[in-house]
Structure formats: C-alpha cells, structure tokens
Amino acid sequence: MTIVYEKSKGLTDVPFHYCPGCTHGVIHKLVAESLVELGVLDDAIGVAPVGCSVLAYKYFNCDMQEAAHGRAPAVATGIKRALPDKVVFTYQGDGDLASIGTAEVVHAAHRGEKITTIFVNNAIYGMTGGQMAPTTLVGQKTTTSPFGRDEAHCGKPIRISEMIATIDGAKFVERVTVDTPANIRKAKKAIKRAFECQLKGQGFALVEVLSSCPTNWGLTPLKALEWLRDNMIPYYPLGNFKDFGEGK
Amino acid sequence: MAKVLMKGNEAVGAAAIKAGCKLFFGYPITPSSEIPEYISRALPEAGGVFLQAESEIAAINMVYGAGGAGARVMTASSSPGISLKQEGITYCAGAEIPCVIVNMMRGGPGLGSIQPGQADYFQATRGGGNGDYRTLCYAPASIQELVDYVMLAFDKADYYRNPVLICADGMIGQIMEAVELKDPEPMELPPKDWATTGTGGKRKPVVVNSLYLQAEELQEHNKHLIEKYKLMEENEVVYEAFGLEDAEVVCVAFGTTSRIVKTAIKQAQAKGIKVGMIRPITLWPFPYDVFKEIGDKAKGILTVEMSAGQMIDDVKIGIAGRLPVYFNGTQGGMVPTPGSILADIEKIAGGAK
Amino acid sequence: MEEKVIMAGFGGQGIMAIGKLLAYAGMLEGKNVTWMPSYGPEMRGGTANCAVVVSEDEIGSPLISKDGTAAIVMNLPSMIKFEKELVPGGKLIINKSLIDVEPTRKDLDVYYIPANELALELGNGKVANMVMLGSYLELTKTVEIESVLKAFVKVFGEDKADLIPLNKEALLKGAQAAKK
Structure with missing residues (x-):
C-alpha cells in the first residue's frame, strides 16, 4: 500500500482547536510543510500571537515562543539577533499585526529583520468574539460595528501588504488566499519563498493570507469562502508585491 | 584592575x-x-x-x-x-x-x-x-x-x-x-x-x-x-544597617537619599544624638527582619525618600507598630538636604508628637 | 578634608572638562570623589555647571546645596546663580575677563582672575578653564597639579597628550595669578 497523504512532520499530534471551516488549519499545514521541505524544521523557532492562533505553539513541531499581543515581530527580532543562524517566523492575525502590533511589524520590516511573517487576515477579531478589526470591510457588521463599518467614523480597512511593500527592508511580500486547491498551492509557494528569502539572508518577508471566519461572519464554511471571494479579494487584491526586493 | x-x-x-x-x-x-x-x-x-x-x-x-x-x-x-x-x-x-x-x-x-x-x-x-x-x-x-x-x-x-x-x-x-x-x-x-x-532534531520542541x-x-x-x-x-535580602541597638532615631533610606541621610547622621552625631540607619539594597525582597534589631531607646523611625512616601508601608510592616514612623520626602526631582533631615532627627530625638 | 566645588560658565568654556580633571586627579591621589553634571534639555550654548566633591571620607550627597567650599565662575549668570551656594568664607573664583561686577555677598573669600587674557598670553584662548583650575588649586591645594596632568590623558585620551605642555602652562599661570 502506498501512502498518498500524511500529516506533516512539522505539526504535532495535538488536535487543532479551530472552528469548523476556519482556514487556520490549512495555513498551519502549509507553514509546517514548507519548513519540512526546506529542511529547516529542526532549526526553526516560531512566535505565536494573541488571537485565534494563540495556541499555535502547541501545533508547530519546533521550538516556539508565545508573544504578547502584537509584539511577535519584536520577540522574533530578539530571537533572530541572539541566534542569527536559526529560522525565525511569526504567525499573526489581523488584530495582532494590523492593529495593536503595527509599530512592531513596520519596524521589523524597516530594519530588514531576517524573519518570516505569516499574516492571517480574516477581517475580524475572532478569538474575542467577532469585533471589528482594522481590516474589517466598509459596511461589514461585527459586534462593535453593529450597523456595519462606517468609513466616516473609523476609516477604510488597512492594506498591510501594500504598506509593507513600500519599505526597503521588506524583500518579499505577497497576498494569497486558501479558498480553492489552486489558491492553496499558490499560497504554499509564496510561504516557501518567504522562508527562502530569510534563508538567503535577503531581509524581511511577509505573506498575507486572506482567511475566512465562518463563526463570526455568521456563514457556513462554504458561504464564507464565497463571501471572501466576493468581498475581500476585490479590496485586498491577490498577488506578489515584492519578490526578493523586486517590486511588481 | x-x-x-x-x-x-x-x-x-x-x-x-x-x-x-x-x-x-x-x-x-x-x-x-x-x-x-x-x-x-x-x-x-x-x-x-x-x-x-x-x-x-x-x-x-x-x-x-x-x-x-x-x-x-x-x-x-x-x-x-x-x-x-x-x-x-x-x-x-x-x-x-x-x-x-x-x-x-x-x-x-x-x-x-x-x-x-x-x-x-x-x-x-x-x-x-x-x-x-x-x-x-x-x-x-x-x-x-x-x-x-x-x-x-x-x-x-x-x-x-x-x-x-x-x-x-x-x-x-x-x-x-x-x-x-x-x-x-x-x-x-x-x-x-x-x-x-x-x-x-535532537530533542523535543520547547515552548x-x-x-x-x-x-x-x-x-x-x-x-x-x-x-x-x-x-x-x-x-536574597541585602541591606546595610548600623547603630540600631542604641539608636534614639533610626533613618531608613535607599539609593541617593541614603547618602544624604548619612551626611545628616554625621551632623546629628556631632550634636550627641544617636542615630541608626537601615539602607535596603534590595527593595524587593525588603529587609523586614532587621527592624527587630532596633533597641528600646529608639523614639521613632524616619524614612527619607524622593517620593511621596512609597516605602513607608514596608517600613511599617518591618517595625510592626513598635515605633512611630515619620517621613521626610521631596518630589518632582528635588533632592532632600542634610539640613532638613537633621531637623527631623532632632525633632524625633526630642520626642516629636 | 572635604572640598565641594562648583564650576560654572557657558557651554563650550570647558567647564565639565575641568570638573572631570579635578575628580580624576582626586581619585588618582586615593581620595573619594564625585562629579555631578547639570543636565537638561538645553544641549548647546546654555549654562553648564558641575559639582565636584573631593573627600578623605565617604561622600554623602554629590549635590552642592548651600554647602559649597568653593566656586569657579566663568561668566556673569554663573556668578549670580552660584555665589548663593557657598558657605560663609567659601572661595569664589571669578573670571575677571568676562565678569565686571562684584558678587553681592560680602562674607566670601573672593579672587579675580583674568583667565581669558592669561590664556591668550599663552596663545590659546581655549585654556581659560585650565587657568581658572590652576588658580583654584593654588588656593585650596585640593590635588597636586601633577595629578591633574596625569588625569589629562585619562579624561581626554592618549591622542591629546601633545596638549599637556600647554595645559600645564595654563595651570601654572592660573596658580601664579592667584598668588598675587
């Protein structure tokens, strides 16, 4: 009998706690597979955020640190500066990276820290129960924007990839999603390349992964992916913004 | 070196x-x-x-x-x-x-x-x-x-x-x-x-x-x-203490203020007043136990700080109600003078209210 | 022996430097020393002052507050500000080149040194601070001039050793002026 599929060695046996239809599981898998395929799992040190993926340190089968909310890029900086030969990554959500931790991620990019950041954008605060995030779309209803996000009141959603791509120290920036098998393959390619960017000593690398939150969006998993395609992708266009320093 | x-x-x-x-x-x-x-x-x-x-x-x-x-x-x-x-x-x-x-x-x-x-x-x-x-x-x-x-x-x-x-x-x-x-x-x-x-690859991951x-x-x-x-x-308690046994007044201070207190103590001693001192070097853990060494002649404790008196609570815990605790403090970046500390020492030694 | 001296003047007059030299020289002679600068948001062109304590005993406050034994004042605002900080009989050493009024206090031991002119006689106006330090040392004997010269490279670095002869002359010139 041939094995046609098995769980990545980059993940532990701990079952994910994620909600049904949440795409964190897929994204974890892609990160884990990339570390294994690049042969760097044993040299990897990950930093988990605060948010839905707060327990990421239980799932990745490598050394992990748990950071305070938004501070993962600073923690990763400390690790990488102490151990420059190790492969250091952060895994962060949109509340963590795009709101409370904007200073940390912008300056990590600005310094050209040789770390890889996986930024999961689902346009909402998931763990705390569906509040408005800086990435929440205009008109999108959340528990703290019950009448829909009002642009006049709280501005438009923040586009992190576009902003980070303007920074010289950021050498790889790409926005992907995981709504279809084809897009999952593209996402994997981007994540792997973001780690290669670090391995080649290029500088800061960020992959933004558009993700769904069926629970807090109040949709079925399938409808949530449709909503992502119809609403998020038009505002957050997929594609590469920077590849090893070359802007697109 | x-x-x-x-x-x-x-x-x-x-x-x-x-x-x-x-x-x-x-x-x-x-x-x-x-x-x-x-x-x-x-x-x-x-x-x-x-x-x-x-x-x-x-x-x-x-x-x-x-x-x-x-x-x-x-x-x-x-x-x-x-x-x-x-x-x-x-x-x-x-x-x-x-x-x-x-x-x-x-x-x-x-x-x-x-x-x-x-x-x-x-x-x-x-x-x-x-x-x-x-x-x-x-x-x-x-x-x-x-x-x-x-x-x-x-x-x-x-x-x-x-x-x-x-x-x-x-x-x-x-x-x-x-x-x-x-x-x-x-x-x-x-x-x-x-x-x-x-x-x-040699051990299990740590978190x-x-x-x-x-x-x-x-x-x-x-x-x-x-x-x-x-x-x-x-x-880990570290402190400096002297003159506690026969002190009439015991000063408590740390850092810069402790140096000024020492100058004031010398001036008080020149006037014949016996002054002891406790200088916490660890603020936590605080040297509570050393307060037990203060003898029966003591009339009061004077804490000196560049604050509104944040160490007083710890001093009171240390002295456990045995003696009144007085305070000489400066705030805002002002530094206490030996003269004002000496004046307080004299007041306490003379039986302050 | 406890010597508590204030040094004050414009930023750029080398006030902090002579303070450090005195403190370092005291340390080399095995005495206890502290050097305390003024610090604040004004980085350039403002008043500069430092307090140096040299003592045979453990030093209490490194601040000088109404208990200064001497003050070296290089400009008028410094004299106005710091004559108040001296004990009665304290030595007030005034840079006569830039200060043409007398101190208000009458209970001080006052000396007038034309530091800038004396420095210019040596061909370098920048050593006016060293002239003042020389006068101070002559009047107080806090440390030996030789100790100050030993401290010179410690404070300014080995590459400034070639300036020692000029600075020595300035110290001696200041000492001479104080004898008069």
Missing part, C-alpha cells in the same frame, strides 16, 4: 558587558541615554549586539525573545520608559525569562521631570504589570554598587529564571565616581534547557510561554512561582 572614574550610566554598560551580556535592546530617554550610547560602541566590540528599538515596548519584547532564546540580555530606561515596559516585564516573569532591566528613576507622574526621583518604588516592588509576580530589585547607592549589582543581577536572573530590576535614580546615572570592575564571583547556574534554540488556559494549570504555575519568590525572600 585599577579604579577608573566612570559615569553611572556608562558603568552600567561596562558592568553588563563584563557580566557576559550579549544583547541590549533600548530606546533613548533622559537621564539614562548614556547607557545605550555606551553600549552601542562597546557591546559590538565584545561580540554582542546592540539594537535601538522603535519603542520601549518593542525593546522589552526583544528582550523577551532573546532571553527566551537563552541569551544574556538587558534593557535600560528611565521612569516613563519603564512604565511602557511593564507589559513585557510581566510576560518575562510569567514565562520565566531571565533578563536585567535598569531604571534610572526620574520625577513623575506622567512625563514628570528629568531630575532624580524614587517614585517608582511601588511599581518596582509591587509589580507594575498584571498578575502575581515579583522581581528581584536592587537599589545601589554608589557607582561601585551599581556596577557590582548589575553584574550580580545577571547571575541572579539566570539562577531564578526571573527578571531582575536595578532601581537607581537619575543622579546615580549622571554622576561620576571611582569604580573597579572586579571579576564577578562565578556562580553555579542551572542549564538553560528550556530555551528555544532550535531542536536540532516559552505565559499562557495557561486551564485554571488548574495556571494555579500550578502560580504555585511554582510563589515557591520561587519565597526562596528569593529567604536568600
């Missing part, structure tokens, strides 16, 4: 490097900016890394990362900057990350002043961040002590897996005095097998973390921390 004349802030840097500090993350603030300035030149020469962070918050979280990766690491700032670091300090305490944090205290609250202060006592001894945690806290009174305790702080941090604070004040940071950078006495330290250094979602698990962790803090209380 021969003595050299060094500014307090620069001496902090020299001592840290001598103690094997390999990384420093900081952000400039008066009156402690000469610490990052000195270290930015000297640490790379010693094979270490200096990085100016974008904020105090980032700096302490870089300390968390590097300390969690097993490196000897330090940050330094002054009062408002130390307030910003509180989040990171409680995370370091929770995740048991050894690190050294230097506070050259200045007047507060808020932006306050840039002159010396001691009003971060509550923050340092009661924990400025959230949750049940303690940090060993040294309060040096001279540049030599500053150097000695910065070096010791790294060993204690590693020994207990705990953040260690150095609480000096702007004056200690700014003055120059003669110092000798002695080789620290080697201390037996536990291996850092908990640090995230990459598994190398550096302060999150315990199960209440039972967190309580277990708390109990472990409480045991550790108890050990510190039993073994």
Whole structure:
C-alpha cells in the first residue's frame, strides 16, 4: 500500500482547536510543510500571537515562543539577533499585526529583520468574539460595528501588504488566499519563498493570507469562502508585491 | 584592575558587558541615554549586539525573545520608559525569562521631570504589570554598587529564571565616581534547557510561554512561582544597617537619599544624638527582619525618600507598630538636604508628637 | 578634608572638562570623589555647571546645596546663580575677563582672575578653564597639579597628550595669578 497523504512532520499530534471551516488549519499545514521541505524544521523557532492562533505553539513541531499581543515581530527580532543562524517566523492575525502590533511589524520590516511573517487576515477579531478589526470591510457588521463599518467614523480597512511593500527592508511580500486547491498551492509557494528569502539572508518577508471566519461572519464554511471571494479579494487584491526586493 | 572614574550610566554598560551580556535592546530617554550610547560602541566590540528599538515596548519584547532564546540580555530606561515596559516585564516573569532591566528613576507622574526621583518604588516592588509576580530589585547607592549589582543581577536572573530590576535614580546615572570592575564571583547556574534554540532534531520542541488556559494549570504555575519568590525572600535580602541597638532615631533610606541621610547622621552625631540607619539594597525582597534589631531607646523611625512616601508601608510592616514612623520626602526631582533631615532627627530625638 | 566645588560658565568654556580633571586627579591621589553634571534639555550654548566633591571620607550627597567650599565662575549668570551656594568664607573664583561686577555677598573669600587674557598670553584662548583650575588649586591645594596632568590623558585620551605642555602652562599661570 502506498501512502498518498500524511500529516506533516512539522505539526504535532495535538488536535487543532479551530472552528469548523476556519482556514487556520490549512495555513498551519502549509507553514509546517514548507519548513519540512526546506529542511529547516529542526532549526526553526516560531512566535505565536494573541488571537485565534494563540495556541499555535502547541501545533508547530519546533521550538516556539508565545508573544504578547502584537509584539511577535519584536520577540522574533530578539530571537533572530541572539541566534542569527536559526529560522525565525511569526504567525499573526489581523488584530495582532494590523492593529495593536503595527509599530512592531513596520519596524521589523524597516530594519530588514531576517524573519518570516505569516499574516492571517480574516477581517475580524475572532478569538474575542467577532469585533471589528482594522481590516474589517466598509459596511461589514461585527459586534462593535453593529450597523456595519462606517468609513466616516473609523476609516477604510488597512492594506498591510501594500504598506509593507513600500519599505526597503521588506524583500518579499505577497497576498494569497486558501479558498480553492489552486489558491492553496499558490499560497504554499509564496510561504516557501518567504522562508527562502530569510534563508538567503535577503531581509524581511511577509505573506498575507486572506482567511475566512465562518463563526463570526455568521456563514457556513462554504458561504464564507464565497463571501471572501466576493468581498475581500476585490479590496485586498491577490498577488506578489515584492519578490526578493523586486517590486511588481 | 585599577579604579577608573566612570559615569553611572556608562558603568552600567561596562558592568553588563563584563557580566557576559550579549544583547541590549533600548530606546533613548533622559537621564539614562548614556547607557545605550555606551553600549552601542562597546557591546559590538565584545561580540554582542546592540539594537535601538522603535519603542520601549518593542525593546522589552526583544528582550523577551532573546532571553527566551537563552541569551544574556538587558534593557535600560528611565521612569516613563519603564512604565511602557511593564507589559513585557510581566510576560518575562510569567514565562520565566531571565533578563536585567535598569531604571534610572526620574520625577513623575506622567512625563514628570528629568531630575532624580524614587517614585517608582511601588511599581518596582509591587509589580507594575498584571498578575502575581515579583522581581528581584536592587537599589545601589554608589557607582561601585551599581556596577557590582548589575553584574550580580545577571547571575541572579539566570539562577531564578526571573527578571531582575536595578532601581537607581537619575543622579546615580549622571554622576561620576571611582569604580573597579572586579571579576564577578562565578556562580553555579542551572542549564538553560528550556530555551528555544532550535531542536536540532535532537530533542523535543520547547515552548516559552505565559499562557495557561486551564485554571488548574495556571494555579500550578502560580504555585511554582510563589515557591520561587519565597526562596528569593529567604536568600536574597541585602541591606546595610548600623547603630540600631542604641539608636534614639533610626533613618531608613535607599539609593541617593541614603547618602544624604548619612551626611545628616554625621551632623546629628556631632550634636550627641544617636542615630541608626537601615539602607535596603534590595527593595524587593525588603529587609523586614532587621527592624527587630532596633533597641528600646529608639523614639521613632524616619524614612527619607524622593517620593511621596512609597516605602513607608514596608517600613511599617518591618517595625510592626513598635515605633512611630515619620517621613521626610521631596518630589518632582528635588533632592532632600542634610539640613532638613537633621531637623527631623532632632525633632524625633526630642520626642516629636 | 572635604572640598565641594562648583564650576560654572557657558557651554563650550570647558567647564565639565575641568570638573572631570579635578575628580580624576582626586581619585588618582586615593581620595573619594564625585562629579555631578547639570543636565537638561538645553544641549548647546546654555549654562553648564558641575559639582565636584573631593573627600578623605565617604561622600554623602554629590549635590552642592548651600554647602559649597568653593566656586569657579566663568561668566556673569554663573556668578549670580552660584555665589548663593557657598558657605560663609567659601572661595569664589571669578573670571575677571568676562565678569565686571562684584558678587553681592560680602562674607566670601573672593579672587579675580583674568583667565581669558592669561590664556591668550599663552596663545590659546581655549585654556581659560585650565587657568581658572590652576588658580583654584593654588588656593585650596585640593590635588597636586601633577595629578591633574596625569588625569589629562585619562579624561581626554592618549591622542591629546601633545596638549599637556600647554595645559600645564595654563595651570601654572592660573596658580601664579592667584598668588598675587
């Protein structure tokens, strides 16, 4: 009998706690597979955020640190500066990276820290129960924007990839999603390349992964992916913004 | 090694490097900016890394990362900057990350002043961040002590897996005095097998973390921390005390104010008043027990601080109601004068109300 | 012996430097010393002052507050500000080149030194601070001039050793002026 599929060695046996239809599981898998395929799992040190993926340190089968909310890029900086030969990554959500931790991620990019950041954008605060995030779309209803996000009141959603791509120290920036098998393959390619960017000593690398939150969006998993395609992708266009320093 | 004349802030840097500090993350603030300035030149020469962070918050979280990766690491700032670091300090305490944090205290609250202060006592001894945690806290009174305790702080941090604070004040940071950078006495330290250094395929992954979602698990962790803090209380109290047995008045002061108190005590003794002194060198754990050595002739205790009287609570715990506690304090960056302290000593010796 | 001296003037007059030299020289002679600068938001062109304590005993406060034994004042604002900080009978050493009024206090031991002119006689106006230090040392004998010269490279670095002869002359010139 041939094995046609098995769980990545980059993940532990701990079952994910994620909600049904949440795409964190897929994204974890892609990160884990990339570390294994690049042969760097044993040299990897990950930093988990605060948010839905707060327990990421239980799932990745490598050394992990748990950071305070938004501070993962600073923690990763400390690790990488102490151990420059190790492969250091952060895994962060949109509340963590795009709101409370904007200073940390912008300056990590600005310094050209040789770390890889996986930024999961689902346009909402998931763990705390569906509040408005800086990435929440205009008109999108959340528990703290019950009448829909009002642009006049709280501005438009923040586009992190576009902003980070303007920074010289950021050498790889790409926005992907995981709504279809084809897009999952593209996402994997981007994540792997973001780690290669670090391995080649290029500088800061960020992959933004558009993700769904069926629970807090109040949709079925399938409808949530449709909503992502119809609403998020038009505002957050997929594609590469920077590849090893070359802007697109 | 021969003595050299060094500014307090620069001496902090020299001592840290001598103690094997390999990384420093900081952000400039008066009156402690000469610490990052000195270290930015000297640490790379010693094979270490200096990085100016974008904020105090980032700096302490870089300390968390590097300390969690097993490196000897330090940050330094002054009062408002130390307030910003509180989040990171409680995370370091929770995740048991050894690190050294230097506070050259200045007047507060808020932006306050840039002159010396001691009003971060509550923050340092009661924990400025959230949750049940303690940090060993040294309060040096001279540049030599500053150097000695910065070096010791790294060993204690590693020994207990705990953040260690150095609480000096702007004056200690700014003055120059003669110092000798002695080789620290080697201390037996536990291996850092908990640090995230990459598994190398040779061991199971480790996690550096302060999150315990199960209440039972967190309580277990708390109990472990409480045991550790108890050990510190039993073994780490440091103080200077003299003249307690036959004192009419006992002064309590730390850091810069303790020096001024000593001048006032000499003046009081010249007038025939017997004055004893307790100088806490560790603010936490506080030297409560030494108050038992105060004899029956004492009429009162005088605490002297550059704050509104933040140490008084601890002094009252120490004296346990035996004697009245009086206070001489300055705030805002003002420094007490020997004259005003002498006047209070005379009042207490004469049977103050 | 406890000598508590204030040194004050404009930023750029070398005030901090002579303070450090005195402190370092005291340390080289095995005495206890402290050097305390003023510090503040004004980085350039403002007033500069430092307090130096040299003592046989452990030093209490490094600050000088109404208990100064001497003051070296290099400009008028410094004299106005710091004559108040001296004990009765304290030595007030005034840079006569830039200060043409008398102190208000009458209970001080006052000396007038034309420091800038004396420095210019040596061909370098920059050593006016060293002239003042020389006068101070002659009047107080706090440390030996030789100790100050030994401290010179410690404070300014070996590459400034060639300036020692000029600075020595300035110290001696100041000492001579104080004898008059």
